[in-house]
Amino acid sequence: MTLSKLILLWICTVSMAKCSVARFIHAKANVAAPSHKFLFAASITSASEHICSGIILNKRWVISSALCVSQNTVSTLHVRYGSHNRTYNEIVNEDIEKIIVHPHFKQKMLANNLALIKVSNDIRFIPTVVQAATLPTKKPAENDMVDAVGWEKIDETNQSDTPEILKYHQTKVTGLDTCSINLSHLYDVDIDTQFLCTNTTIEDTFPELDNGSALISAEKNELIGIASWYDEEFPNVYVRIRTYLPWIRSVVIE
Known part of the structure; x- marks a missing residue:
C-alpha cells in the first residue's frame, strides 16, 4: 500500500x-448502542x-x-x-x-x-x-477490550443516505509491535505516543464507523482514542487521547 x-x-x-x-474492518459487527450508554x-x-x-x-x-x-x-x-x-x-x-x-x-x-x-x-x-466523556487515567494495554462507538453509514453508494442510529462494536487493543510494524511507512511520526491500534480481520467486513468516532475502554468507560484512519492491510488506527491530555x-x- x-x-x-x-x-x-x-x-x-x-x-x-x-x-x-471507506469501511473500517472489525472483529465484530456494529450493533445499535444501548440507550443508556x-x-x-x-x-x-x-x-x-x-x-x-x-x-x-x-x-x-x-x-x-x-x-x-x-x-x-x-x-x-x-x-x-x-x-x-x-x-x-x-x-x-x-x-x-x-x-x-x-x-x-x-x-x-x-x-x-x-x-x-x-x-x-x-x-x-x-x-x-x-x-x-471521561478522559483516560491509564495507558491501554495489549488485548484490552474496547468499544468503538460512532455513527454508521448504511449505504456507501447512496450519497443521500446518512447514519441515523449510534452504533458500536467490541474489539481489542493491538500490541505496540504489531501497530508499529504495520505503520512503519509513516515517517517522522512517533507511533507509540500518537497512535493506538485495534484488531482487524480481513475476512470480516462491516459498514464503517465514521471519522472522529470514539474508542472507549470497556473496563473503565474512558475515552482512549479518536478514529483517525484505516486501511484493510493494517490495524484500525486511533489518535491516542492520553498523549494529548x-x-x-x-x-x-x-
Missing part, C-alpha cells in the same frame, strides 16, 4: 463538506448532513478529528446531541463558536489528527440522556 493510495482514502470533498472514508456521542453536521462524529468533553467543548473540520468554518458546521437516533425531534442542534485544530496537525501523515470544537451555548447535561486541558479550561 503506497502512501498516495492511503491518502486517497481520506480525500475531503470540500464543496459537500464531507470526507470520503455512550451519552457523550455527538454528530458534526453541515447543511443538516452528518459528516463525522464528535465526543462531548464538557458543557462547551466537543472533540473530533482535525481532518473532519479543518476545511470548514464555524458558520458551516453544527453540533447535534441528545439522542442515539439523529432523526428524533428532541435532538439539540448547537451553533459553533470556535474550532481549534491541533497546532501540529499534518494532513498527509494524519499526525496529531485532533480538533476541539466550542459550541455557542452550554450543553444541557441530563443523567440518562447527555453526559460528558495537556493540550486538551489547556484549551478547554480557558
